[in-house]
Amino acid sequence: MTPRPATTLHPPDSDGVQPEGFSEVFAEQVLEGLSSRPKRIPSTWFYDHRGSELFEQITELNEYYLTRTETALLRGLRADLARLPAGAAVIEFGSGSSRKTPLLLDALKAPASYTAIDISGDFLRQSVQGLQLRYPHLLVQTLEADFSAPLTWPPALQSAVGQQPRIGFFPGSTIGNFTPEQAVRFLHGAAQFLGSGAHLLVGVDGTQDKARLLPAYDDARGVTAAFNRNLLIRINRELGADFNPQAFRHVARFDSARSRVEMHLLSPTPQTVRLLGQRFTFAEGETLHTENSYKYPIAVFQRMARASGWTPHQHWLAAEAAMALHLLQC
Incomplete structure (x- = not known):
């Protein structure tokens, strides 16, 4: 969703004090989403500190x-990954807890450096502390940014990476949160961010089995439900709303025509x-659409990669599910 041009928004605080963490971009996108038909909010906003913690539990x-x-x-894949360029700068999009990062490093x-990119700044900095201790000779950097939007290198980070070969890392099938058009973008x-000659290792889920998919997005313990409702808690806290979470x-659905799981x-x-x-009115049975998780089969993802300037180099498919890792080269 593209936000409208920023306007001056005034949180409804009787003392004129903005709620903690107030962001005009967040406010614009929530207002636009609640005014849409059907109502929707980008899944990017799930990931405040609490949302990031809940996702790790998921x-x-x-x-x-x-x-x-x-x-x-x-x-x-240790032997296969060892063939990638030595002395590389590793750049992870949506690093989260960086739990899988050591498997690559x-x-x-x-590897010469590691740059973690995530929208949740506090969680990001907390997560890389363990990597700094584990790899004391590795340059570890953070970039707090929305990786779904165009990225630019801050001069200090770009200078530190220099001319090192670049390997992008985008695990977790997070690319499924994008529509096909958004994924290509x-x-x-x-x-463009990684540059010519770079490699990108992407995790992509192509599972189509509803019996496997729906429990993954609607677990018996209700952790995913709490993760979904935490978005409303964040809106209350940061924008002064009065949602009753x-x-x-929480509802999870599989749209077989679009090959995606939806959360509402x-x-x-x-x-x-x-x-x-x-004031925003919800009718009985009306939903707020909070997330898509597209399931891209191998051939579909490879077409998307080629359309965006990458050459599929190799892929590996899991035996347990239709989960694949794709290695692309720019």
Whole structure:
């Protein structure tokens, strides 16, 4: 979703004090999303500190096959990854906890630097502390940014990376959160950001089995439901809204025509929410669409990669599920 041009927004605080963490970009996108039909909010905003913590809990659930499947794939690729350029700068998009990063760093020959990119700054800095201790001779950097938007190198980070060969890392099938058109734009932007000759290792889920998919996005313990509702808690805290998160039901659906899992927050009864001086009404059964997770088969993803300036170099497919790791070259 592209935000409208920024306007001066005044949070409805009787003392004229902005709520903690107030962001005009966040406010613009939430207002636009709640005014849309159907209502929707970009999944980027899931990842405040609490949202990042909850997502890490999701990755440890039995139902969430994606993390363990991709981790097993990475562990088996040590010899293949060792053939990538030595002394490389590793750049991870949406680094989160950086839990899988050591599997790549340990396989590469003498990586020179690691740059973690994520939108949740506090969680990002907390996560790389362990990497700094584990790899004391590795230059570890952070870039707090929305990787779904065009990225530019801050001069200090770019200078530190210099002429090192660049290897991008985008695990977790996070690319599935983009529509096909958005995914092509991201891949094109990543090619420009990493530069000519760079490699990109991307995790992509192509699973189509509803019996496997839906539990992964609607677990028995309700962690994914809490993750989904945390978006409303964040809107309340940062934008001064009055959502009742428990008045919304977490819903996961598989749209086979679009090959995507959708997450929604459903209002079982009519209700009205106030936000930044405006009122938004939910009808009975109306949903707020919060996330898509597209499932891209190998051939589909390779076409998208070629369309965005990458050459598919190699791919590896997991035995447990239709999860693949793709190695691309710019």
